[in-house]
Amino acid sequence: MTDPTDLFQLTRHEGHVTEIALNRAPVNALSPAFLMGFAALLDRLEAEEDTHAVVLSSPFKVFSAGLDLKEAQQFDLAQEQAIVEGLNMGFLRLFTFAKPVVAAINGPAIAGGLFFVLASDFRVAGPRASFGLAEVRVGADFPVGPMEIARATLGPNALRRMMLTGQPIPVDQARDEGLVDVLEDDRDRVLSRAIDEAARLGRLPSIAYASIKRQIREPAVSAIESAVAQGANAPVDGWFNAQTRDAMRRMIG
Numbered sequence: 001m002t003d004p005t006d007l008f009q010l011t012r013h014e015g016h017v018t019e020i021a022l023n024r025a026p027v028n029a030l031s032p033a034f035l036m037g038f039a040a041l042l043d044r045l046e047a048e049e050d051t052h053a054v055v056l057s058s059p060f061k062v063f064s065a066g067l068d069l070k071e072a073q074q075f076d077l078a079q080e081q082a083i084v085e086g087l088n089m090g091f092l093r094l095f096t097f098a099k100p101v102v103a104a105i106n107g108p109a110i111a112g113g114l115f116f117v118l119a120s121d122f123r124v125a126g127p128r129a130s131f132g133l134a135e136v137r138v139g140a141d142f143p144v145g146p147m148e149i150a151r152a153t154l155g156p157n158a159l160r161r162m163m164l165t166g167q168p169i170p171v172d173q174a175r176d177e178g179l180v181d182v183l184e185d186d187r188d189r190v191l192s193r194a195i196d197e198a199a200r201l202g203r204l205p206s207i208a209y210a211s212i213k214r215q216i217r218e219p220a221v222s223a224i225e226s227a228v229a230q231g232a233n234a235p236v237d238g239w240f241n242a243q244t245r246d247a248m249r250r251m252i253g
Contacts, residue, residue: 007034008041009059015199016052018045019191021059022116028064029071030112032082035090042093052202053100055194056116063105063129064113069138069248080238087112088145088233092224094119095149095217098210100201104194105129105180106187110168111138115146117179118153121213122201124194125171125180126187132168139247140240144227152220154179 009021020041022028045051058064067083075083094101094116103120111134117123133150135142142150142163150159158177162169174180182197184190201209214221224232 007037012050013055013195013199015195016050016202017055017195017198018048018051018053019055019057019195020045021057022064023059026060027062028058028060028113029068030064030066030083030086031068032086035083035086039090039093042097046098051099052206053102053198054097055102055104055191055198056120057104057191057194058107060107061128062107062113063109064116065108066111066113066134067138069252073245073248075238075240077238080240081234084143084235084239085233087115087143088224088228091115091119091149092145092221092228095145096214096221098213099206100198100204100209102194102198102201104191106190108132108168110134112146115149118149122182122194122197123180124182124184124190124197125174126184126190127171128187129171129174129180130168131162131171131174131179132166133162134166134168134251136164137166137247138251139244143239144232145224148220148223152217 007024009023011019011021013019024034045054100122101120102122102124103117105117105123105125107128108130109117110132114131114133117131154162155178158179169177171180171183175183182193184193
C-alpha cells in the first residue's frame with residue numbers, strides 16, 4: 001500500500017502560500033487513501049499559522065483523471081463504500097477549508113478529479129486544461145458530496161450539459177462558463193499566477209474570509225453533512241449499478 005505521505009508534495013512559497021502538488025502518478029487517480037490523506041493534510045494546514053493560503057497543482061500532464069476505471073471494475077461492496085466515503089469527506093474537507101485555496105490547472109481535470117477544482121476558491125488554468133464530468137458515461141451517479149459541490153459551484157446550464165452528456169469542455173469554454181477565473185496562454189505561467197493570487201487572497205482578513213466562505217457554502221455543506229449522518233458514506237447496495245462495470249469496460253476499451 002502506498003504511504004499517504006508520498007501522495008502529496010509540499011512547497012512553501014513567499015506570501016505564506018503552501019503548494020500541495022497532487023502526486024499519485026501517473027494521473028492522480030482517486031483512491032480512498034488519496035482522498036482521506038488529502039483531508040488529513042488540509043486539517044494540518046488549516047491549523048498551521050504560517051500557511052495563509054494553499055495552491056493545488058499537479059506535476060503530471062493530467063491534473064486528475066478521477067477513478068482508475070480498470071481498478072474500479074474489480075471493487076467489492078466494501079471498496080465501493082470506501083471510495084464513496086473518500087469522495088464525500090475528502091472534497092467536503094476542501095470545500096470547508098477556512099483559508100483561500102487556488103487551483104493551478106495545467107491539464108485535464110475529469111470526473112472526480114474535477115472536484116479539486118470546483119471545491120477551490122479561485123482557478124487559474126493553462127491552454128492544455130480541460131474539464132469534464134464523465135460519470136454518466138461510466139454508468140455511475142454522484143455521491144452526495146460531489147453532487148452538492150457541483151450544484152453550488154456550476155451554473156445550471158453548465159451543470160446540465162456536463163453531467164448529462166459526460167463530455168469534457170475546453171478551457172476557453174470553461175472560462176466563459178465561469179469555471180475558470182484566469183486563463184494563462186503560457187502554461188509555464190500558470191503556477192506562478194496561482195501563487196500570486198493565493199498570496200493576494202491570503203492577505204485578506206482571515207476571520208472574515210473564513211466566515212464569508214462558510215456563509216456562501218452553508219446550504220451545500222449542510223446537505224452533505226445531513227446525508228452523511230444518515231448513512232450516505234456507506235450505501236447499503238454500494239455505489240455501482242447493474243450497468244456500471246460494462247460501461248467502465250467500454251470506456252477504457
